[in-house]
Amino acid sequence: MRARAQAAALFAAAAVLHSAPALTWFFPVTKHVAPSLLGVRPEGEVAITFDDGPDPVSTPLVLDLLAHHRVKATFFMLGDMAKRHPGVARMVAEEGHQVGLHGLYHRNALFRSYPTIGYDLKRGKELLEDTSGQRVHLMRPPYGVLSTAVLMHARRLDLKPLLWTSWGRDWRAVATKESIVSDVMRHGIDGATVLLHDSDCTSAPGSTHAMLQALAELLETIQERGLRTVMAGSGTSA
Numbered sequence: 001m002r003a004r005a006q007a008a009a010l011f012a013a014a015a016v017l018h019s020a021p022a023l024t025w026f027f028p029v030t031k032h033v034a035p036s037l038l039g040v041r042p043e044g045e046v047a048i049t050f051d052d053g054p055d056p057v058s059t060p061l062v063l064d065l066l067a068h069h070r071v072k073a074t075f076f077m078l079g080d081m082a083k084r085h086p087g088v089a090r091m092v093a094e095e096g097h098q099v100g101l102h103g104l105y106h107r108n109a110l111f112r113s114y115p116t117i118g119y120d121l122k123r124g125k126e127l128l129e130d131t132s133g134q135r136v137h138l139m140r141p142p143y144g145v146l147s148t149a150v151l152m153h154a155r156r157l158d159l160k161p162l163l164w165t166s167w168g169r170d171w172r173a174v175a176t177k178e179s180i181v182s183d184v185m186r187h188g189i190d191g192a193t194v195l196l197h198d199s200d201c202t203s204a205p206g207s208t209h210a211m212l213q214a215l216a217e218l219l220e221t222i223q224e225r226g227l228r229t230v231m232a233g234s235g236t237s238a
C-alpha cells in the first residue's frame with residue numbers, strides 16, 4: 001500500500017514537472033520573471049507577430065498592409081501550411097519579414113509524446129527553411145504551451161522559444177476590430193510583442209477579416225506614437 005502511495009506521489013510529481021513550464025500559459029507570468037521569453041521590448045519598440053499561416057487568402061493581405069506602413073514583422077508558420085502554400089511562405093521571406101516556427105501541426109504539446117514533439121519541430125523547421133529560403137531560429141508553440149519536452153527539443157534544434165506580451169484574441173468568432181484593438185492596447189503596445197493571426201485555419205472562419213481592420217488601426221497608432229517596429233526576439237538575451 002505504502003509503495004503504491006509512493007508511486008502515485010512520484011507520478012504526480014512527474015506530471016507537475018512535465019507541465020510546469022506550460023503553466024506560463026495558464027497563469028500570468030509577470031514581465032519580470034521571463035521578460036525575453038515573453039518578448040518584453042525596450043521602451044519605444046514593438047514587435048508585431050502572426051501565428052498559423054502562411055495562408056493563401058489572408059497572408060498576402062497582411063503583407064500589403066505591412067508594406068503600406070513600411071513595417072517588418074515576424075510570422076510563426078505551421079510547417080503543414082507552408083507545405084501546402086510554399087509560394088506564400090516564400091513571399092513572406094522575400095518581402096523582408098522574419099519566419100519563425102509554430103509547429104509542423106497545430107497540436108497541444110501536453111498531449112504528445114517526447115519523440116512526436118521532436119519530429120514535429122525538426123520537420124516543421126525543415127519545411128519552413130525549404131519553402132521560405134530563410135534560416136529559422138525562433139519558435140512559438142501552439143497555445144503557448146512550453147512543456148519540458150518542447151523546451152528540450154527546441155534547445156537541441158537551436159530554436160529560441162518566444163511567447164508574447166499582448167494579444168488581440170482575434171481567433172474568436174466574436175472578435176471585432178474594436179475588441180482586438182482594445183485587447184492589444186489594454187496589454188500595452190509600447191515595448192510589446194503583439195500576437196495576431198494571419199490565418200483562420202485553427203480559429204473561427206473569417207476571423208482574419210476583423211484582424212485585418214484592427215491591424216490597420218494598430219499600425220497607424222504605432223506610427224502616430226513614433227514606435228519603432230522590430231523583429232521578434234531580436235536584441236534580447238536568452
Ligand SMILES: [Zn+2]
Pocket residue numbers: 051052102106142143202
Ligand atoms: Zn496557433
